[in-house]
Amino acid sequence: MYAYNDFDAAFVAERNRQFRAQVERRIDGSLTEDEFKPLRLMNGLYLQLHAYMLRVAIPYGTLNSAQMRQLAYIAERWDKGYGHFTTRQNIQYNWPKLQDVPDMLDALAEVEMHAIQTSGNTIRNVTADHFAGAAADEIADPRPVAELLRQWSTDHPEFQFLPRKFKIAVTGSPNDRAVTAAHDLAIRIVEKDGEIGYAVLVGGGLGRTPMIGKIINEFVPQEDLLPYVEAVVSVWNLLGRRDNKYKARIKITVHEHGIDEIRRLVEARFAETKAAFNGADLDLFETIKTHFAAPSFTKRPLSAFDRAYDNDPVFRAWADTNLSDHQAEGYAIAQISLKAHGETPGDATADQMRVMADIAQEFGHDELRISHEQNVILPHVHKDDLPEIHARLKSHGLATANIGLVSDIIACPGMDYCALATARSIPIAQEIATRFDELKIEHEIGDLKIKISGCINACGHHHVGHIGILGLDRAGVENYQITLGGDHTETAALGTRTGPGFSADEIVPAIERIVEAYLEHRDSAEETFLQAYRRLGMAPFKTALYGEKADKRSEAA
Structure with missing residues (x-):
């Protein structure tokens, strides 16, 4: 994984020094909350319902054991003794005191971490496939x-005050x-005629106006990627609306101008x-690539794994559900469920x-995602090593065998925390x-992704859940809308x-x-919920929810 050089360390230290002075001025009253707000947002600090919240960047979701221990x-x-991992591959602390935040940032810097650009109208934490560098299909x-x-994006002078936040x-x-x-x-990343390049999509996003991204360029050569991305952001920075924050995201810009016109403008700017x-x-x-060399993998017998798999049904259930194929023989990708x-x-x-952290250091080449x-x-x-890993996880409530199942739910913090x-x-x-x-039917149901958001901003990704749940306020009463058939993968759908x-x-x-109807x-038993929905359509699920009359009214309409 990437290690800071002298410039990186000095940059983060200076940012922390500046923010410490800004916090001191807020506490002594020299800065009002309105004056302080843009400064704290540039450093990942929000003011939530009950307290401040600090959002820490975990770039492309990669951590080592020292960093995880520092988060602990x-x-x-x-x-309050825990952290919340988010859908942006970040971690959030929900109860810090304002006067303590500079010390928290200094502690993060000790292990080459920060909270820069985890909020505000700028380019946010860049996310990536959590199986990166390990997946068999990569x-x-x-x-x-x-x-x-x-x-490139950190403190980019042109892109610190964009029309709205920008996620990559x-x-x-x-x-x-x-x-x-x-x-x-x-x-x-795509391959064409033996050459590695990049398909680039723009204009995706969820929230109050959900849209699926559109391909703006099917193949950008490696040497052109960064100037091409800069061209995209630069064009949007000029075109994006600043008169209405609800119409400021690039998805609205693409919708209003059309992908062909955006492509023309980007190509001109790219030149x-x-x-x-x-x-x-x-x-x-x-230089960056040298930081991501694969670990040295070893060939060993699988006697302990085979013995545990054949004789321990609890281990077998966990292995069947929580392990994925690795590109190296004899290895696996193990997912630790935070959804007991x-x-x-996510907590x-x-x-x-x-x-x-201990398991990663001892058994996992010091990597976590x-x-x-x-x-x-x-x-x-x-x-x-998996039987020993499973035993340790089990003793700490981390061995739930439910990855991809109905209880492996994505959920935003909702009204318990969020303003x-x-x-x-x-x-x-x-x-x-x-x-x-x-x-006791989770494993019978199989692959089913439920995603829940507590408001239309869709931080819980409900639009792309196989079953999506959106919580709204209806005359002071919580009301939950359901969507079906969403998909976050390469066959993405709302x-x-x-x-x-x-x-x-x-x-x-x-x-x-809904599940009973499925x-x-x-x-x-092999047909997944999403496959069944795409084959059957909405009708049987609507009948299950509202009864025959509702279904007939829908057909008549």
Whole structure:
């Protein structure tokens, strides 16, 4: 993984020094809250419902054990003993005191971390496939590209006050695990005639106006990537609306002008930026790549793995659900679920963070990843170490065998924390997970992604959930809308609303009826929920939710 050089260390130290002085001025009253707001946002500090919240960047979701231990220390020293991992591969601390935030930032800098550009109208933390550098289906590791973009975008003088926030995702696999189509700009590594290049998408995004990104260029050569991305952001920076924040995102700009016109403007701007770069970024890119060399993998027998798999049904269930194929023989990618039934999705205690750090250092080539699905990944583990890893995880509540199942729910903090939320997300996620654990049918249901947002900003990605849940305020009462058929992968699609929403007391039984309808109508145990929905359409699920009359009214309409 990338290691800071002297410039990086000095840059972060100076930013922290400046912010410490700004915090002191806010506390002594020299700065009003309105004056302080843009300064704190540039350093990842929000003011939420009950307290400040510090959002820490985990670039492209990659951590080492020392960094994870420091996150644990910060949680204990200045928060309430836990952190919340987000859909942006960040971690949030929900209870810091303002006077402590500069010390928290200095502690992060000790392990080459920061909170710069995790908020504000700028280019946010660049995300990537959480299996990067390990996935068996990978064309190339996307993390060097993500790191190049991180360095280019950090404190970029032209892009610190954009029309709105700008989110970038990178994937190196044809199977999209990075939700690329829901980003302002996405980069997909592709291969054409033996040459590695990039397909670039623009104009994706969720929120109040969800849109799937459009391909602006099917193949950008490696040497042109950075000037091309700069051209895209530069064109939007000029065209993007600043008169209405709800219409300021690049997705609206693309919609209003059309992808062909945006492509024409970007190509014209690209001719200028390419000449200005003059290839200077290529040497930097080659240097960056050296930081992401694959670990030294070893060949060992699988006796311990085979013995545990054959004789321990609990281990077997975990291995079947939480392991993915690795590109090296004898290795696996292990996903650690932060979705134990009834717990808050994405939360990890300081003790749990330290356990994961210890395991990564001892068994996982000192690498951890945070997924956009709010779980933690051990990207490189030998299969014969997995029984010991599973035992340690189990003793700390981290061995839930539910990756990709109905209880592996993405949920935003909702009205328990967020000042923008209009409904609770966390309790609904907990109740759904608990209910299906009681029914003991998760593994029978199979692959089913439920995503919950507590407001229309869609931080819980509900638009691209197989089952999406949006919490809204209806005359002071929480009401939950359901969408079906969303998809965050390479076949990305936005979900379709089923009809009227449900109260907090009704939403869990409603989800149960949808699942029962799927189990009744699927053509085999191998047909997933999404496949069944695409084959059957909305009708049987709408009938399950609202009854025959509602379905007939829908058909008549």
